[in-house]
Amino acid sequence: xxxxxxxxxxxxxxxxxxxxxxxxxxxxxxxxxxxxxxxxxxxxxxxxxxxxxxxxxxxxxxxxxxxxxxxxxxxxxxxxxxxxxxxxxxxxxxxxxxxxxxxxxxxxxxxxxxxxxxxxxxxxxxxxxxxxxxxxxxxxxxxxxxxxxxxxxxxxxxxxxxxxxxxxxxxxxxxxxxxxxxxxxxxxxxxxxxxxxxxxxxxxxxxxxxxxxxxxxxxxxxxxxxxxxxxxxxxxxxxxxxxxxxxxxxxxxxxxxxxxxxxxxxxxxxxxxxxxxxxxxxxxxxxxxxxxxxxxxxxxxxxxxxxxxxxxxxxxxxxxxxxxxxxxxxxxxxxxxxxxxxxxxxxxxxxxxxxxxxxxxxxxxxxxxxxxxxxxxxxxxxxxxxxxxxxxxxxxxxxxxxxxxxxxxxxxxxxxxxxxxxxxxxxxxxxxxxxxxxxxxxxxxxxxxxxxxxxxxxx
Amino acid sequence: xxxxxxxxxxxxxxxxxxxxxxxxxxxxxxxxxxxxxxxxxxxxxxxxxxxxxxxxxxxxxxxxxxxxxxxxxxxxxxxxxxxxxxxxxxxxxxxxxxxxxxxxxxxxxxxxxxxxxxxxxxxxxxxxxxxxxxxxxxxxxxxxxxxxxxxxxxxxxxxxxxxxxxxxxxxxxxxxxxxxxxxxxxxxxxxxxxxxxxxxxxxxxxxxxxxxxxxxxxxxxxxxxxx
Numbered sequence: 001x002x003x004x005x006x007x008x009x010x011x012x013x014x015x016x017x018x019x020x021x022x023x024x025x026x027x028x029x030x031x032x033x034x035x036x037x038x039x040x041x042x043x044x045x046x047x048x049x050x051x052x053x054x055x056x057x058x059x060x061x062x063x064x065x066x067x068x069x070x071x072x073x074x075x076x077x078x079x080x081x082x083x084x085x086x087x088x089x090x091x092x093x094x095x096x097x098x099x100x101x102x103x104x105x106x107x108x109x110x111x112x113x114x115x116x117x118x119x120x121x122x123x124x125x126x127x128x129x130x131x132x133x134x135x136x137x138x139x140x141x142x143x144x145x146x147x148x149x150x151x152x153x154x155x156x157x158x159x160x161x162x163x164x165x166x167x168x169x170x171x172x173x174x175x176x177x178x179x180x181x182x183x184x185x186x187x188x189x190x191x192x193x194x195x196x197x198x199x200x201x202x203x204x205x206x207x208x209x210x211x212x213x214x215x216x217x218x219x220x221x222x223x224x225x226x227x228x229x230x231x232x233x234x235x236x237x238x239x240x241x242x243x244x245x246x247x248x249x250x251x252x253x254x255x256x257x258x259x260x261x262x263x264x265x266x267x268x269x270x271x272x273x274x275x276x277x278x279x280x281x282x283x284x285x286x287x288x289x290x291x292x293x294x295x296x297x298x299x300x301x302x303x304x305x306x307x308x309x310x311x312x313x314x315x316x317x318x319x320x321x322x323x324x325x326x327x328x329x330x331x332x333x334x335x336x337x338x339x340x341x342x343x344x345x346x347x348x349x350x351x352x353x354x355x356x357x358x359x360x361x362x363x364x365x366x367x368x369x370x371x372x373x374x375x376x377x378x379x380x381x382x383x384x385x386x387x388x389x390x391x392x393x394x395x396x397x398x399x400x401x402x403x404x405x406x407x408x409x410x411x412x413x414x415x416x417x418x419x420x421x422x423x424x425x426x427x428x429x430x431x432x433x434x435x436x437x438x439x440x441x442x443x444x445x446x447x448x449x450x451x452x453x454x455x456x457x458x459x
Numbered sequence: 460x461x462x463x464x465x466x467x468x469x470x471x472x473x474x475x476x477x478x479x480x481x482x483x484x485x486x487x488x489x490x491x492x493x494x495x496x497x498x499x500x501x502x503x504x505x506x507x508x509x510x511x512x513x514x515x516x517x518x519x520x521x522x523x524x525x526x527x528x529x530x531x532x533x534x535x536x537x538x539x540x541x542x543x544x545x546x547x548x549x550x551x552x553x554x555x556x557x558x559x560x561x562x563x564x565x566x567x568x569x570x571x572x573x574x575x576x577x578x579x580x581x582x583x584x585x586x587x588x589x590x591x592x593x594x595x596x597x598x599x600x601x602x603x604x605x606x607x608x609x610x611x612x613x614x615x616x617x618x619x620x621x622x623x624x625x626x627x628x629x630x631x632x633x634x635x636x637x638x639x640x641x642x643x644x645x646x647x648x649x650x651x652x653x654x655x656x657x658x659x660x661x662x663x664x665x666x667x668x669x670x671x672x673x674x675x676x677x678x679x680x681x682x683x684x685x686x
Contacts, residue, residue, distance in 0.1 A: 054480075083461070089462060219654060253630050254630050270645075287466045294475060295472065
């Protein structure tokens with residue numbers, strides 16, 4: 001059984017420098033505000049969400065047909081098509097393709113699926129040099145950290161953090177933290193790598209069954225460089241990325257970047273249908289637990305996710321604690337409901353890394369019931385006996401008390417009396433995380449029940 | 460069992476029930492009709508919202524405004540001669556101007572390029588787009604126009620010629636007009652390459668083009684020059 005990641009400890013390390021917390025909160029909430037402004041400009045927004053949700057639900061309830069259709073049409077276009085059951089099979093298939101082409105170095109654009117499969121360390125161990133081409137991903141790669149956000153992977157870093165990193169790794173001036181200069185330095189550093197690469201790898205945002213092609217959305221155009229410059233393009237696509245028709249893209253493209261950053265579209269929305277002139281194209285279609293999730297009545301809707309990050313930007317816990325606190329490939333509310341599906345024991349604490357405020361569900365462009373699923377994962381964790389000891393004992397006592405009114409009223413009065421007279425260390429000690437950074441409110445003169453009996457109880 | 464069969468079998472075994480029908484996208488089946496998502500007739504409520512897809516302003520104005528918001532710029536040019544003058548004015552120091560269009564002069568023709576690496580030194584790439592999308596401020600470009608796809612991403616600066624009559628309103632309209640499978644590569648370019656990866660500061664020229672300029676040029680202007 002894997003050891004659980006501990007989000008509190010990780011978040012505490014992130015916010016140890018207060019400016020990290022406040023800057024992160026400001027930037028991420030800023031994206032949420034940009035989203036709101038963009039949404040206000042699309043009067044049919046709610047209708048688009050509903051359509052997107054239905055199209056995804058339709059696809060997932062007919063997924064076998066669409067997978068076959070996609071594979072057949074992609075093959076007709078001259079795409080080499082591969083299927084992979086899990087991460088290990090995905091990595092092996094990719095390595096085989098690369099070996100057959102004597103690939104020594106490759107450039108890759110952002111792919112959460114490739115991160116999920118641990119592809120980069122796998123290939124590096126086998127002597128292939130992998131360079132992330134997205135600026136934020138490259139920052140994370142040089143920091144030896146996973147992305148902290150689906151859309152902006154290094155959003156938890158200050159410009160001075162990046163300046164220190166680049167000074168160490170690519171020889172920039174450590175005193176110069178102007179983002180323009182830092183981005184330019186990486187552009188100059190990356191260009192020769194683009195030209196030297198033997199292969200380009202991408203993920204995909206959407207795979208269109210009707211046409212056999214796929215769509216990649218980026219703002220930097222880095223996926224396009226990877227596809228256009230090296231002779232070989234390999235794309236990893238999760239089976240949940242399917243949509244039936246080309247015209248469905250109109251719905252999803254209108255939703256995606258508005259939800260993510262508040263722009264009407266990403267700078268590059270790129271469609272790949274078969275190999276480019278003079279190139280070779282491979283698609284690796286990956287399951288990796290997605291078909292298991294499909295069979296779960298409580299959790300299959302999470303497969304509708306289009307990875308926009310809106311749920312992260314609005315989440316009060318994510319905004320304060322940062323994406324690395326989740327200790328997983330996927331962070332934020334969507335991570336809380338995806339990660340336990342990969343390893344329940346390891347990610348058992350994540351469903352509790354939430355206030356259940358429900359804001360994520362409200363902003364989700366494909367109407368995933370994220371907050372309900374977070375609650376349902378808590379039940380799964382409890383049912384499997386994976387609750388933390390403090391929670392198990394506390395919840396057990398609370399359950400008994402709440403189930404017996406007499407016990408509850410006794411506890412209420414006793415608690416009230418105790419709160420006034422207990423020494424501080426009994427309340428503010430390490431066993432009670434609620435006592436950290438917080439003062440309990442002043443104790444009222446009487447309980448609500450006492451007030452009610454006195455004022456309303458007579459009639 | 461092959462991975463393909465194993466995945467399909469697992470998916471079939473786990474298909475959620477009941478099955479959900481595929482919704483029709485309102486209006487998308489009627490090409491060229493101003494009706495459907497994004498249009499007044501379709502909506503139950505349409506307040507005067509800034510940036511709305513149906514503000515009544517000419518489509519080209521809306522397109523130019525959105526392109527600017529995405530970090531691009533546009534100019535109306537009357538004919539090919541004006542287009543040439545504009546390119547010279549915007550990029551007086553460009554050493555390598557690579558062309559995928561006949562309207563302006565340059566130093567290199569894309570048809571002669573064999574390997575994408577040859578485009579690494581291009582200062583300005585000039586291409587044509589057959590379609591603009593107003594709501595997104597985007598132009599559609601495929602391998603047919605680019606000839607070598609890398610021209611779109613290795614050029615330091617991009618100039619895109621677009622017929623102002625070829626601008627449609629929404630992404631729904633755009634997907635109704637293009638045949639995706641007709642070209643191995645097609646891209647909506649909405650302004651230049653951009654990143655906000657360092658503290659959310661928007662920077663143009665992350666990895667691809669540093670700038671994108673649309674020259675709105677009607678085909679009649681080109682014909683007048685040719686005759």
